[in-house]
Amino acid sequence: xxxxxxTVFSLLIPAVxxxxxxxxxxAFQNFSNxxxxxxxxxxxxxxxxxxxxxxxxxxxxxxxxGWAWRKEVSKVSITPDTTVEEFxxxxxxxxxxxxKLPISCKASLVYRLDPSRVKEFMEDYGGIAQSSGRxxxxxxxxxxxxxxxxxxxxxxxxxxxxxxxxYNALDASGSLQKISDNVYTxxxxxxxxxxxxxxxxxxxxxxxxxxxxxxxxxxxxxxxxNERKETELQIARKDIAIQRARGEAEGAMKMEIARQEANxxxARGEAExxxxxxxxxxxxxxxLEAARAExxxxxxxEKAMGPNMLRAKAFENMLNNxxxxxxxxxxxxxxxxxxxxxxxxxxxxx
Numbered sequence: 001x002x003x004x005x006x007t008v009f010s011l012l013i014p015a016v017x018x019x020x021x022x023x024x025x026x027a028f029q030n031f032s033n034x035x036x037x038x039x040x041x042x043x044x045x046x047x048x049x050x051x052x053x054x055x056x057x058x059x060x061x062x063x064x065x066g067w068a069w070r071k072e073v074s075k076v077s078i079t080p081d082t083t084v085e086e087f088x089x090x091x092x093x094x095x096x097x098x099x100k101l102p103i104s105c106k107a108s109l110v111y112r113l114d115p116s117r118v119k120e121f122m123e124d125y126g127g128i129a130q131s132s133g134r135x136x137x138x139x140x141x142x143x144x145x146x147x148x149x150x151x152x153x154x155x156x157x158x159x160x161x162x163x164x165x166x167y168n169a170l171d172a173s174g175s176l177q178k179i180s181d182n183v184y185t186x187x188x189x190x191x192x193x194x195x196x197x198x199x200x201x202x203x204x205x206x207x208x209x210x211x212x213x214x215x216x217x218x219x220x221x222x223x224x225x226n227e228r229k230e231t232e233l234q235i236a237r238k239d240i241a242i243q244r245a246r247g248e249a250e251g252a253m254k255m256e257i258a259r260q261e262a263n264x265x266x267a268r269g270e271a272e273x274x275x276x277x278x279x280x281x282x283x284x285x286x287x288l289e290a291a292r293a294e295x296x297x298x299x300x301x302e303k304a305m306g307p308n309m310l311r312a313k314a315f316e317n318m319l320n321n322x323x324x325x326x327x328x329x330x331x332x333x334x335x336x337x338x339x340x341x342x343x344x345x346x347x348x349x350x
Contacts, residue, residue, distance in 0.1 A: 034073040036061035040140055041115055042073040043122040058118050075140040076127055080112045080199050083148060085157055087164075095161050097208075101169035105206040107160045107183070110199040111152060113144065117195035125151065125195065152187075152196060159186040160203060169208035179203045 036042035042059035047070045056071060060078070065071050085107050087093050094102035113121060122128050130143045163182050164172055172179065184201040191198060 032071065033064055033067045034071060035064040036073060036075060038062045039077060039079040040075045041078045041113070041118045042075050043118060043127065044071060044073050046070060047072050055119065055123075058115075060115055074122060074128060076113060076118060076122065076143050077140045078113050078115045078118070080110050081144055081148070082108060082110050083153075084108045085153070085160065087157075087160065095164045097165060097167055097169040097172065099168040101208055103164055103167075103169050103172055103206050103208060105160075105164070105172075106204040107156070108202045108204070109152070109156050109187075110201075111148070112197050112199060113147070114195050114197050121147070121195040147196070151194060152191065155190040156183075156187055156201075159183045159190070162186070164203070164206065169206075172206040176203050176206070 034042065034044070036059045038061045040061045042061065042063070042065075044056040044059055044065060046054045046056050048054070049070070053072075059065065059073065065073060087095050087107070088104050090104075094104050097103045118127075125147060127143050127147075130139070130146050160183050163179050163186070167175060167179070180201050180203045183203060184198060187201065188198045
């Protein structure tokens with residue numbers, strides 16, 4: 001029985017709709033617009049229905065593939081990532097210093113993936129294998145963690161150990177900047193030629209064992225106490241020296257005053273002696289002059305009195321005695337007179 005065209009058309013419509021819907025679903029599943037956010041890079045590859053995947057290019061976010069047929073993007077972070085390595089004596093990870101004492105510290109590293117070498121990293125360093133076809137941002141961070149543990153961590157720890165082993169446990173903390181710079185240089189050389197870039201290295205405060213720290217603290221306290229006592233001793237010595245100097249100065253001053261007083265007394269004595277000598281000389285000269293005058297007077301008197309001079313002297317001597325016994329007699333005229341006895345009433349012979 002032949003079917004009418006209308007019947008055939010009515011049967012084909014559902015089939016066409018079904019095929020169109022299936023085609024739409026198939027197209028929707030295979031056409032996509034993959035986005036790459038800022039701070040990430042995308043490894044773009046085509047994924048044909050038959051055959052192998054093929055690299056298409058690198059997208060640096062923010063970017064997208066646009067609507068494309070069966071294209072996939074494996075994302076990886078290209079922003080700087082910071083990680084910290086701990087070297088702790090408690091878990092046996094301390095570093096032996098030059099003096100064989102363990103050194104504990106933390107060292108931080110800032111690194112990133114070179115955006116121009118994303119393809120190399122994804123294909124040669126296991127990035128594609130780690131993505132496992134997933135297309136999410138968490139995978140991007142996991143890929144970088146994988147890269148650090150497999151290509152960066154061990155060279156970084158080795159460089160830190162090699163540098164710190166050149167210092168004594170108590171001296172390393174004074175050269176942290178130099179140590180960090182040297183670790184940066186060593187690690188950069190070690191990672192040269194890889195897709196990884198070292199931005200900075202910072203070796204944190206180094207700590208020797210607690211027993212060593214306590215010993216150093218006690219030593220410092222003892223040293224400070226000894227320095228304090230030495231300072232007090234020096235101050236006491238200075239005070240004694242000052243007192244001695246003050247006493248010596250006062251003694252010297254008193255000696256100088258005594259010397260000046262002695263010199264003044266000596267000068268005064270010399271002046272007084274000169275005065276006495278001059279006074280004695282004047283008195284002697286006066287006495288001599290008086291004696292000379294007296295002698296001259298006597299000479300004149302003797303000349304004037306002649307023989308009566310002796311009688312006058314005898315009379316003067318008698319006057320100087322306590323008692324005078326005079327004979328009584330008469331003078332030339334018959335009167336009682338001492339002069340008559342001494343014959344002083346007569347004029348000297350001419």
